[in-house]
Amino acid sequence: NAGVTQTPKFQVLKTGQSMTLQCAQDMNHEYMSWYRQDPGMGLRLIHYSVGAGITDQGEVPNGYNVSRSTTEDFPLRLLSAAPSQTSVYFCASSYSPDRGHGYTFGSGTRLTVV
């Protein structure tokens, strides 16, 4: 099992550009989430999904879109990048969040918007 795979690992964007951060898991997990991590602010939830075809907003959803067409993939789209979106982004998945190990995290994407 590869676990949770995020691509790319690093990305530099210009203000106004769009891009998609990829997240894939091979553990047949229903629950998937996107977080951003900024210094001094911990991990903040952007969007999450409880299964294919179902998504919902988290704490900081503005400027981001998600879709969940398959169980395995949960891409995060930045519509028009802004410097405030410079951050480290983590994708996480879980079979059932209240059992076992909660969520398993990917290794992150470090995004810089200039």
Next chain:
Amino acid sequence: EDKVVQSPLSLVVHEGDTVTLNCSYEVTNFRSLLWYKQEKKAPTFLFMLTSSGIEKKSGRLSSILDKKELFSILNITATQTGDSAVYLCATLSFGNEKLTFGTGTRLTIIP
């Protein structure tokens, strides 16, 4: 609004010392509290606590939850340099299956 507060924000101790990290929470429909360790990259799972007063242990690490006073502690005994990391506390609520994180405690172990 759900809130998870960790203290201290940072801690520097010598190898061999014992440390206690704190996590308090104000969360609607609280279900579980989780501890994660984050070194350079992805947070890795340490413990999930659901019941009050039952200690969970893994080697030199242990944790306990107090659902009456709404806090948890993470203890690390005989610390080693490999324990240097950011320790994250998170809560899970009934009904929405999402984690709410604290800002973390940065632990540095000096050889």
